[in-house]
Amino acid sequence: MTTQATCQAGDILVTASASLNSTAIQNGTCTTVSHAVLMIDHINAVEAVPEGVIPSNLSKSLRESSKVILLRHKHMTHAQGTRIAQYALKQVGKPYDTLGAARAGANSGCSGAFKYTAPGMLITLVDELSKSQSGHETSFFCSELVAMAYRSVGLALSSKQPWVTLPGGLLRSDQLVMVDQLK
Numbered sequence: 001m002t003t004q005a006t007c008q009a010g011d012i013l014v015t016a017s018a019s020l021n022s023t024a025i026q027n028g029t030c031t032t033v034s035h036a037v038l039m040i041d042h043i044n045a046v047e048a049v050p051e052g053v054i055p056s057n058l059s060k061s062l063r064e065s066s067k068v069i070l071l072r073h074k075h076m077t078h079a080q081g082t083r084i085a086q087y088a089l090k091q092v093g094k095p096y097d098t099l100g101a102a103r104a105g106a107n108s109g110c111s112g113a114f115k116y117t118a119p120g121m122l123i124t125l126v127d128e129l130s131k132s133q134s135g136h137e138t139s140f141f142c143s144e145l146v147a148m149a150y151r152s153v154g155l156a157l158s159s160k161q162p163w164v165t166l167p168g169g170l171l172r173s174d175q176l177v178m179v180d181q182l183k
Helices: 020-029 058-064 078-090 098-108 118-134 142-151 167-172
Strands: 012-016 035-039 044-049 052-057 067-073 176-181
Touching: 012 058, 012 167, 020 167, 035 078, 035 142, 035 167, 044 058, 044 078, 044 142, 052 058, 067 167, 078 142, 098 142, 142 167
Parallel strands: none
Antiparallel strands: 012 035, 012 067, 035 044, 044 052, 067 176
């Protein structure tokens, strides 16, 4: 079992719980995780939840989740980890990106076919139009916050844009290594 001292600034937790929301996300995206949290240091974290971007901590993730996996970027330096954490802290207080989360889910799905349906295309269009003026940094869903923080220091997590990155995509990323399964 990993101790808190193992977590570093810029590390990522991907989690799952037994809640209906977590189960729906897992089933809809064909993965075993449903949420992503960005570590600020060995204890503190930032996450985007329906209430918005909030400070959090490792203990909360361990307490509220049935699965917690610690991921780290293969090429992240200590300085980049610190800047990733600083980026995330600057986002605290911003609203949750419900439409963006729906768009990412619609573009993923188990087969990816939903994005070609009328509802899937409508979700993508409305999200793109709403962000064409304000940009993608006015609100965040969980894994978008993580991917945007990494992008701010020039590190990619995948070939996808941050605003369509899902927790399962983080788990499958060839840029991240699993440090440990904490729970």
